[in-house]
Amino acid sequence: MVKWSQLWNSNGSDRRHRMSDEASALLPTRREHLPPPPIDAKEVTKICLRLKHQIEQVIPYEIEEDKVTKANSPIITQAVLDTANKAGGEDKTACVVYCLLIVNKWFKKQAAAELWDADLHDVRAVAAEMMAKRIIEAEEDMDYLFEEILLKRYATLVDGEPTEPANAVEKAVDLHAVTVIGSSGYQKCIAYLWRGWIVQDDEDPTRFVQYDNKTNTNLWAHLDPDRMRVPRYQNWVQIAVSLIYLGLFTGAVNTINPDADLDVVEGLLYIFTLGFICDEVNKFWKVGRFYISFWNMFNSTLYALLTVSLVFRVIAMSHDHDHENEKGDARGRFNELGYNFLAFTAPMFWMRLLLYLDTFRFFGAMLVVLKVMFRESLIFFLLLFVVLVGFLQAFMGLDIADDQVMDDIGFVMQAMLNAIMQSPEFEGFDNFAPPFGLILYYIFTFVVMVILLNILIALYNSAYEDITENAIDEYMALFSQKTMQFVRAPDENVFIAPFNLIEMLFLILPFEWWMDEKRYDHLNDIVMAVLYSPLLIVTAFLEQKEARVVKSNRKRGEADEDVTHEWEQVLHECDFEADGWDKKVQSTKPNVEFDTAVLEIKKLQDEVSEMKQLLLKMSEKSWGSDTLGGSKFDKLGQSSGSVRDEAGADAMTIASVPAMLSVVATGIPDRTASLSCAEEARKQHCVANTPPTQHTSSPSDFASAALYNSCYAFLLYPYSAPAPSTTSTQLARSTDSTMLPPEIPDSTMSKYIRTIAYELTEVLPARKMAEFNIPDANGCMSCKRSQIEARILELASNITNAKYAAKSYSSFHVWEAFRHVKSKRAARAVALDLIASMHPFGNCLTMASECAEELRAALEVEGPEYAEYVSRVQFVTNNWTQRAQSSRDYHCIAIVRLPTQCIVVDAVNCDTAFAVPLGEVLSPPGCSSIGLVYVASGDARLLVECGPVSPCYTLARPYSQGVFEYDDPYADIKDGLVGGVQNLAWPSKNYHIRGKLPSRCTTFVHQVWEQKPSFAHVELAAGTEVVVETCLTRVDFVKRKIAVELIPYVDWLMRPENAGLLERLRRRGEVMLSEDGEMFANVEVDLGGQGTYGFDTKAVQSLGLLDEVCGKLGMPEGEISRIAVVMQEVWAEHDEAKGRPAGRQWKELCTQTKQVAAKVTTQSCSREVGKTHRPRTSDNRKVPY
Template sequence: MVKHSFTMPISAFELSNSRLPRPSHNGESSSPDEFSALLPTSARSANHHYISPREVTEVCVRLRLMLDEIIPIEIKETRISRPGSTSIITPAVVETALAAADGDRRACIVFALLTVKMWYGKLERRELCDADLYSLKAEACAMIAKRIIEEEQDQDFLFKEMLCRRFSLIVDNEVTDARNALELAVDIHSLTVIGSSGYQKCISWIWHGWIVPSPVRPSEYVSYTDVAVPDFWTHFNPDRIKTPLYQNGLQLAFSIVYLALYTGAVNTANPGGNFDPVEGLLYVFTLGFLFDEIVKFYHIGIYYFSFWSVFNDTLYGLLIVSFVFRIIALSVPDNSSARHSNDVLAYQFLAFCAPLMWSRLLLFLDMQKFFGAMLVVVKELMKESVVFFVLLIIIMIGFLQAFVGLDSADGYLDTGAMSISYMVRSVLQSPEFEPFEMFAPPFGALLNYIFTFVVSVLLLNILIALFNSAYEKVYDNAVDEFLALFAQKTLRFVRAPDENVFVPPLNLIEIFGLILPFEWWMPKHRYARLNDYVMTVVYSPVLVLISAYEVYVAGCILRNRASGEEDDDTQDEWEYPEIESEVGASDWLERVREASPHADLDPATYEIRQLKKQVDELTAVIAALKQDLGGGKKRAESTTTGGDTENEIENETETLLDVDSNSRSSE
């Protein structure tokens, strides 16, 4: 391969083909790997070594045995999470972990560490007596994985092999479903790994569409080869809609339109009960979103349900109920009371959805750190409140049975509904005491006082404590929680890649215009071509904006490659390469290193290490002196020719005595 020089002119075509060599920053000659592109020129699957599930399981077992030896007892968590050489996760430990996946199995090391962390998490929940020990071991697994990710120099290998490549395990003599390290870290909520720089950079590249699912094998990831091609029509491709950034933008745009349609429909009631275009479009959008939820649930199953999925399903359910009452109203004669009552009820359900409809926008604002962290807080508060509501329901059932029993003691049941109403008011901090004064005295009033005390003093304070702990837990790790939310959202777009992405409500075009009439009989290659044509027509206004944006990004990448920087590098206002090189050539950095306070060490450890270094130097000097004295003695004993040995010894002794006497007299 012929090396190109930076001084010679180079065309944009050569830059876009990613053949520009990367300069060496340490002054050494470039290695052959530096001539290969960071983004390869082919979208074919990489020819990597196959790692069987048995091999991956063996690596996991090795790592588990290693962690059991490294952390045999409970220690302080700071000794694991502490940066620098004072941590027990030393470079030797990291090297040993890498040795567990020796040879061609190195790609599965991060996945194996996360798997072992998941194992320790299960043991932590099952064996409560050693829960703290297993928690430490799980955190150690995450810390080792983070060190490996951040120390990996081959970025292409890190992204496509370590993080994006899927592996399987053997559990109960059966092969599990394949997952990659990106997905596993999100599934087990490993904030330590998710917060690492290499992990987030890989997620960012997937978010911007620089790493995409392979068109040949959707379970694998390849690089988008045209990322540095500054040609408009090259990027005018409907497949680019699969990019998470563009899918999120489309969903946000359609959600704003959806909200506008809802606002128009709820504020313009039709007295006659007929549909207007705004209300009709509102229900069409709702149908598209509902079909999307059904398809996702069909493919994912029960694991699809989350806080936001339940939130959206509740909103769509209320809108469908409103639509049903509107249909019922239209099915009865005009100017009838039944039509009027059903029509009013339909608009009441429609108006009841307003808080949910506006809150739905927060789902698409979670890319901002503030909104993302707040959404995580809300989700955690909802989880913590489950404990409160379970206790509340059990206590309310017990007291309600007591009130009903007191009421039915006389053979009549006439205060059951009243008891439920007053109990709910007590929960909402508005208790009622007077109605119970004359209810089965003195038992009714006594039970009411006890219930009010239990709910107002005990349960509500428990709820406040749970909310406080959840809030502190999230905000202590607000940045990592936001990064985890960003990773989860990115992977949600690509984890189960669809061959043809139709963002709701455009999925109605796919269902009723493509799948039902054509997919069941048309050949696959012709059906795929038909989908491309339809997507190009439907998304053409959006593709114009996407192509213009990607042409701009391609120009930035070409400039970065021409200067030898990374593709996603941005030059900040404080970066001056010429001045930095001049300062680096001076003695300024040496003076800084001498004045460095050694932040990775505490002062006592630093002083002990300095003392140890001095002791080692003194030991070396003493050893050298002993060797010199021993050598002189041997030379004196070996001199047996050319004179009398005893006379020489006497002469040396007399000389030493004279020197000693002279020194004493001088003193």
């Protein structure tokens, strides 16, 4: 709030901010000094310098701006952004965006100072802005983005002193960084500020916090006078006051008072004007010279003219009516003059409305265009002023020389102004110092009308084209600037003009100087509540309605401001991944990142390189000697003559060699490109067979012939298996024939493996492929290394076996542990604690992480020769997006990538580790529905999941031939276990796709038995105990059912000690034998159909039986009932979001459900739970279980 007592205190020591502080912001923050920023200004400046150095290295010379700004920029890559994020270290990452804006300002200043490198520095400034935008848009945690990145204030050092703290939102507005302002996260932040969903903390003005009552549907909670700080409401009041002000002016100017008296309308008009004048004086006092702007000057001129009008009216009222005076009635003359000034301001009154209508897109875009056009017209007016002064001086000289008297200056100035208005008058200059006057006027008219006015038109046209191309971003910048005018440290008590007169006259003067602060604030709240009561009632109803919408959106897992559009109304019924549509789209979408010609050239280049390498390896290892021996290929190092003597006889033999390798060339999809490739190879081959006197043989000759024949073989067998060859099956062979349809030969399988490697090489950028490189990828395999790798496989198997016995898999427990965590950063903070609390349950993420850590520790113990393999133990996933908002499935394993094989540790699906040989497809033990292939591309080794086409099983990448599908290669999980929780396991709003109920979750228990069962089991190392997988619990949220499968029937349920339990299950009729005869029993419990709330008696009894069964098989006691209660909570949230039943009644039902379920879990499992009587509520309703 403005301290008027300090304003009038002549002894105030700090009446204004320092000029250096004011220079860093267009509007003030507070009159008092702000608290210091959270990060030291020196540290922030160092981060800025790091980022400046990075951008200077990334852009060492001038490049086109489009290469920096386009979406798939080769300059601003993800690696560059990751490095920029690391400039602040672990604890100062939030200030990177602010620092990039500071760097943007530095580069612009450097461009102005170093004109010879201005274009280079301008491109670097654009790069800094683009990096800030990309970082903002990549952040998924909105709370962290708003409160830490965009709205937390930081400062830098200038001349050894910290600048005034500012946040990224303010800095972007001050620098007019439209690229940053146009980012999605920035605009979402501005929208939250505009709506008042984010407000400044009353205790700490440097912090912005979420509005507490955003989801409060109580009307009285929103009847708060402090809500007048909300920019949207202040704008409404300003528009309303402006319309009333315009109405008062219209009434005053259209009702003339001949007696010169002031009526009520005129009195209110001038009171409003006084309030606006006080507001303008307050602004000027706060910001000093930075107050000067177009609209402020416009308003000040309007208020000055109205003040002049009022002065003349007061002077008129001071005179009496004197109709007999020869000079006329003085009262009437001054009254008429006052009304003339009042009428003169009419256009300005209507134009003033545009200032308050700029929040509407049409008016806002138009104002942006006008602002830029006026700014560009400054050049014209500067030139016009110079021309006018020059010609005016010439005409004045001619006038004085004519008759020694300057008596035609009025005529000259009028004629010059008419020429500017394109209405020149030449008649009067015939007798004006002839012939010089007329000639000079002709020249002036030509310069103004032909040259200067066309320059003005060109400037306007250029400015209009520039601004309309970027009109949306410019409008967003204007809207952001207006929002920040309201937000930047508003007065504690908002009194919008003319209500500021009430504050000044009835609050500040009589009370502020003596009343204590608490009572004074309460008094201000009362006055504001009375003044704004009509608007507060309206805003309270609107906020109550918004609170219901926000609450509903949160129930559906959507953003607070989400609006369901018409195309989203049926979207929840579509699952493009399940019906295979997404797979078809992915297989046919074009690669927009690279040009098609570039892709084809790269593909052909790789194929030629691979072919040469294969041929050289074959010659070195004497492969295919039966076909190559006659060609004298092993004598390529000898003289050309000895080889070419038999060229004719060996021509067909040489041509047959690459035919068996045509699989390399069959990947070329364009037949035309293949023909041109073959023709070029044929020409080179003909040159290679010229007489010795014309050409000298070299190994490249044979390569050219091989390329030609490979292309020829491709033309004969396009997109099919290569020509039969005795050596083709020796290149690569699948060890798992069950993965192949019977009609696919092994040679075609080799082609598929090569195709996977090639396609991944094309899809993945070079920097990503480098991450898969391993040392000594192409080195020879020594005996010692083979022993080490065998030992690693043994250690991995032991760890996998132990983990398989100790851990029970559960996607439900992982989901349930993290479902109430609000953000992914919060999930990261509590990840380790929540994972520890889930024991003995875990999912692939936790189990793979534990296996990787234990394997590294085991290798470190083995000895120094295993040290290099410790770093090769990787904790990986096949979900490359690794984004919290992604709904794509994921699987995590631990692997050790070696040159010739990959050791896989998958404790979820396998009880032992296994090795996937290079170039082979292998199914994990006990899992025939999927295969793993280890492919090579240069020094890179990639482990990929692949499988046959199946309607019930789809992978990410469909093979173009429709034979195989394969997934993205297994890659490192970012930031390890906590990063995996943050980006994979944490159930974000997209965990259950498009607002549906959560995915179906699964839980099964691993139990150690002392006797071997008749079904599948895993023997422990000791040999006396086995691990049995049982109690497979499937939770179906949509159908509201719990199914427990894999209950051992013959081996456990038919034991004598379980006879009573089996009898109760049979009596209930819920035991269903599986298809394996009497090996397993399955139990399914229906917990209630749609619209049913609570558990009925049958469900309660079934839950009791399941608790008893699963408890004896290793499940924690009462776990099934607890899972059922969690399902009820989810259904409650889902149904409440749809409006049935609503609010408090359903919360009571859920509370009673929890209480009864707790009683169920504590009851003795030996007695029949179904015989208990259900309690009743006060209104005689049965309590749901």
